[in-house]
Amino acid sequence: MSEDMIRVTYRLETPGDPAALAAKIASDQSTGTFTVLPGETAEVKARCAARVLSVTTLADTETPSFPTEGNRFHRADVVIGYPLEAVGTDIAALMTITVGGVYSVRGLSGVRVMDFDLPPAFARHPGPQFGIDGSRALTNVYGRPIIGSIIKPALGLAPADTAVMVKELCEAGVDFIKDDEKLMSPGYSPLADRINAVMPVIDAHEQNTGKRVMYAWGISSADPDQMMENHDLVVRAGGNAGVININSIGYGGMTFLRKRSQLCLHAHRNGWDILTRHTGLGMEFAAYGKIWRLLGVDQFQINGIAAKYWEPDDSFVRSFQSCATPIFSLKDRPLPVVGSGQWGGQAVETYARTGQTTDLMYLGGGGIHGHPGGAASGVAAIRQAWEAAVQGVSLVDYAKDHKALAQALQKFGGK
Amino acid sequence: MSEDMIRVTYRLETPGDPAALAAKIASDQSTGTFTVLPGETAEVKARCAARVLSVTTLADTETPSFPTEGNRFHRADVVIGYPLEAVGTDIAALMTITVGGVYSVRGLSGVRVMDFDLPPAFARHPGPQFGIDGSRALTNVYGRPIIGSIIKPALGLAPADTAVMVKELCEAGVDFIKDDEKLMSPGYSPLADRINAVMPVIDAHEQNTGKRVMYAWGISSADPDQMMENHDLVVRAGGNAGVININSIGYGGMTFLRKRSQLCLHAHRNGWDILTRHTGLGMEFAAYGKIWRLLGVDQFQINGIAAKYWEPDDSFVRSFQSCATPIFSLKDRPLPVVGSGQWGGQAVETYARTGQTTDLMYLGGGGIHGHPGGAASGVAAIRQAWEAAVQGVSLVDYAKDHKALAQALQKFGGK
Numbered sequence: 132m133s134e135d136m137i138r139v140t141y142r143l144e145t146p147g148d149p150a151a152l153a154a155k156i157a158s159d160q161s162t163g164t165f166t167v168l169p170g171e172t173a174e175v176k177a178r179c180a181a182r183v184l185s186v187t188t189l190a191d192t193e194t195p196s197f198p199t200e201g202n203r204f205h206r207a208d209v210v211i212g213y214p215l216e217a218v219g220t221d222i223a224a225l226m227t228i229t230v231g232g233v234y235s236v237r238g239l240s241g242v243r244v245m246d247f248d249l250p251p252a253f254a255r256h257p258g259p260q261f262g263i264d265g266s267r268a269l270t271n272v273y274g275r276p277i278i279g280s281i282i283k284p285a286l287g288l289a290p291a292d293t294a295v296m297v298k299e300l301c302e303a304g305v306d307f308i309k310d311d312e313k314l315m316s317p318g319y320s321p322l323a324d325r326i327n328a329v330m331p332v333i334d335a336h337e338q339n340t341g342k343r344v345m346y347a348w349g350i351s352s353a354d355p356d357q358m359m360e361n362h363d364l365v366v367r368a369g370g371n372a373g374v375i376n377i378n379s380i381g382y383g384g385m386t387f388l389r390k391r392s393q394l395c396l397h398a399h400r401n402g403w404d405i406l407t408r409h410t411g412l413g414m415e416f417a418a419y420g421k422i423w424r425l426l427g428v429d430q431f432q433i434n435g436i437a438a439k440y441w442e443p444d445d446s447f448v449r450s451f452q453s454c455a456t457p458i459f460s461l462k463d464r465p466l467p468v469v470g471s472g473q474w475g476g477q478a479v480e481t482y483a484r485t486g487q488t489t490d491l492m493y494l495g496g497g498g499i500h501g502h503p504g505g506a507a508s509g510v511a512a513i514r515q516a517w518e519a520a521v522q523g524v525s526l527v528d529y530a531k532d533h534k535a536l537a538q539a540l541q542k543f544g545g546k
Numbered sequence: 547m548s549e550d551m552i553r554v555t556y557r558l559e560t561p562g563d564p565a566a567l568a569a570k571i572a573s574d575q576s577t578g579t580f581t582v583l584p585g586e587t588a589e590v591k592a593r594c595a596a597r598v599l600s601v602t603t604l605a606d607t608e609t610p611s612f613p614t615e616g617n618r619f620h621r622a623d624v625v626i627g628y629p630l631e632a633v634g635t636d637i638a639a640l641m642t643i644t645v646g647g648v649y650s651v652r653g654l655s656g657v658r659v660m661d662f663d664l665p666p667a668f669a670r671h672p673g674p675q676f677g678i679d680g681s682r683a684l685t686n687v688y689g690r691p692i693i694g695s696i697i698k699p700a701l702g703l704a705p706a707d708t709a710v711m712v713k714e715l716c717e718a719g720v721d722f723i724k725d726d727e728k729l730m731s732p733g734y735s736p737l738a739d740r741i742n743a744v745m746p747v748i749d750a751h752e753q754n755t756g757k758r759v760m761y762a763w764g765i766s767s768a769d770p771d772q773m774m775e776n777h778d779l780v781v782r783a784g785g786n787a788g789v790i791n792i793n794s795i796g797y798g799g800m801t802f803l804r805k806r807s808q809l810c811l812h813a814h815r816n817g818w819d820i821l822t823r824h825t826g827l828g829m830e831f832a833a834y835g836k837i838w839r840l841l842g843v844d845q846f847q848i849n850g851i852a853a854k855y856w857e858p859d860d861s862f863v864r865s866f867q868s869c870a871t872p873i874f875s876l877k878d879r880p881l882p883v884v885g886s887g888q889w890g891g892q893a894v895e896t897y898a899r900t901g902q903t904t905d906l907m908y909l910g911g912g913g914i915h916g917h918p919g920g921a922a923s924g925v926a927a928i929r930q931a932w933e934a935a936v937q938g939v940s941l942v943d944y945a946k947d948h949k950a951l952a953q954a955l956q957k958f959g960g961k
Contacts, residue, residue, distance in 0.1 A: 221766075313643045319631055
């Protein structure tokens with residue numbers, strides 16, 4: 132029985148009784164409607180009815196998550212089991228039945244999907260094609276984080292200007308470069324032109340140094356056919372990675388691409404924030420990330436310590452831990468991509484709080500481009516910060532005989 | 547200049563200064579990063595920088611939308627203009643740049659995307675293939691709402707049982723039947739088997755009566771290839787419509803399907819609620835609906851008056867008005883599908899509040915199946931209620947010589 136059950140954990144908040152609401156959800160999301168119907172037989176219920184498996188009461192709150200009348204709201208973590216028979220393994224069915232419908236239920240003052248516990252049948256999904264091992268093999272970086280950077284400014288650079296910046300970043304020693312997630316194929320920098328301008332720089336750098344920098348191209352399109360054309364352009368030019376804006380291509384775009392992809396897929400989750408930013412609403416990354424991992428994300432952007440965006444450090448740490456935890460096998464772990472406002476100063480805390488691993492990509496944008504000693508010093512500072520973290524030395528101590536780190540500390544660490 | 551500008555209206559809420567935050571958003575979402583960069587030249591800024599076009603101050607609030615420290619939060623409706631040159635017309639780029647990134651900005655205590663004002667270049671998107679006129683032509687219903695019903699229970703019926711219910715609904719006089727949005731192709735009712743069981747019933751009904759009932763099949767899949775297989779199964783069997791769970795297939799699935807579709811696409815927006823239910827967060831339907839209309843939704847489920855779900859009537863009315871308003875032409879208007887807890891009793895108010903139009907589909911699930919006189923009486927009650935609405939007669943008066951409506955009023959109207 133347990134192998135055939137999809138278990139979803141929800142944090143429910145309501146002015147009423149959470150257990151009763153859970154029972155209503157289980158009924159609405161399987162066999163019920165607002166009036167008793169002739170077809171809702173015992174046999175149908177037995178085959179397809181969702182069931183409340185547990186209700187764990189949490190402390191009440193006086194502040195409703197959705198604006199709601201009242202002054203006391205009850206909360207519980209509720210696990211509902213959905214028979215696999217009733218849902219199947221299609222992600223569209225899973226999300227429609229166990230998530231989409233639940234968000235619409237009347238009487239909730241808050242609802243957050245905390246996690247999915249999926250039966251083995253979901254292992255049919257492809258998962259990452261490259262993941263951690265593949266990302267390391269493609270970059271030939273071992274024993275430390277893969278260090279990456281982002282082309283800035285995000286928008287507005289002509290392809291020739293991008294190529295200049297790529298050359299500088301290659302020479303600065305990065306392992307990975309990406310288009311800003313906002314850059315796909317606009318009029319001033321069509322993807323084909325950008326590839327034509329940039330790829331020779333990457334090829335030349337490989338010829339000169341033996342090091343092939345991974346470049347993730349902005350291949351996203353809401354049109355899967357167009358996205359595949361973008362993908363093919365990259366592949367034909369010898370590229371090995373693409374940036375995909377997962378929420379902007381959707382499950383359909385992702386599934387279509389992954390089936391045909393030869394690229395390492397670097398996922399940016401823009402749009403995700405509105406689903407998780409209110410702690411009483413939406414979804415935890417643990418749940419969200421699992422779906423996209425099953426669909427094939429290889430590298431997953433998850434912010435970082437002291438990100439420039441809204442996300443608190445604890446949320447980032449939970450996301451990292453979730454990425455590092457297998458769903459069905461070690462291979463379904465994506466490479467966590469730690470970015471946003473990173474310049475090396477967060478290396479010690481990142482290392483300490485994410486299980487003392489270096490299996491991650493560490494992305495510096497302004498932290499590399501804006502280093503007072505230039506981009507090479509920006510990359511060096513990040514490498515030095517990670518050396519300090521792994522050796523258990525404070526950054527201040529390590530900076531005493533590491534000039535790039537010292538400069539970074541002075542410019543970025545002075546708050 | 548105006549033709550080349552994408553204008554997005556946001557409702558911002560912040561403990562700080564909304565105008566300053568708007569300026570930061572415009573910078574972050576185009577050319578900026580957290581430190582001044584060499585590449586961010588005047589030329590780049592001129593070509594691609596987003597600009598704050600207006601700031602309309604709203605009343606302060608003491609209750610933050612995102613949990614946020616403080617006791618006074620300032621609000622404003624802000625219009626930001628993004629050069630078309632910087633974004634292009636790809637929906638993935640539009641959503642990444644103008645929506646996804648904005649949700650992540652630090653310092654917001656609330657953010658809601660109110661509307662998109664898109665330049666004519668976006669008219670390249672296909673829009674509805676059938677829309678209002680096509681839906682009427684396929685059902686041959688004019689001068690009144692298209693009346694539809696949903697197979698219930700949502701999950702668990704074997705194909706043969708579904709066929710029995712379809713026969714009953716056809717004989718009851720409905721114009722349209724749909725799979726519940728939760729039903730796609732599960733093990734107990736694979737789509738192919740369901741088609742084989744149900745389509746002969748629809749064909750026979752047409753032969754007997756001359757009336758071809760439109761049936762919308764649950765063709766959604768997160769895999770566009772699978773969805774096209776589902777689509778083709780329906781087309782080969784002579785079917786004319788599909789239910790698509792738009793959030794569960796994503797922009798990619800929708801775009802892929804619309805390019806190839808021969809079916810009238812009936813959209814269910816499950817999952818949408820979490821984006822709009824908190825009035826200070828997420829998105830208005832006016833914005834959301836436009837995107838999906840451009841991508842090709844023909845029939846758009848938008849709840850109804852006194853829905854069984856959380857949505858207030860005012861929100862439904864705004865959604866209806868938005869659907870009824872052209873983006874670029876009359877042809878991009880989808881057929882509004884009024885459903886959820888509908889049994890006819892809401893016809894008068896619906897008609898009054900949505901512009902006295904009958905250009906809509908009116909969906910009864912339990913209101914038809916659960917009518918005390920049987921499904922035929924359920925359909926009759928709905929037709930009678932709409933006759934009353936159009937004639938300006940109250941339901942109670944109209945029910946005096948319309949028995950089905952009288953029974954419906956007694957069973958469903960007694961609260």
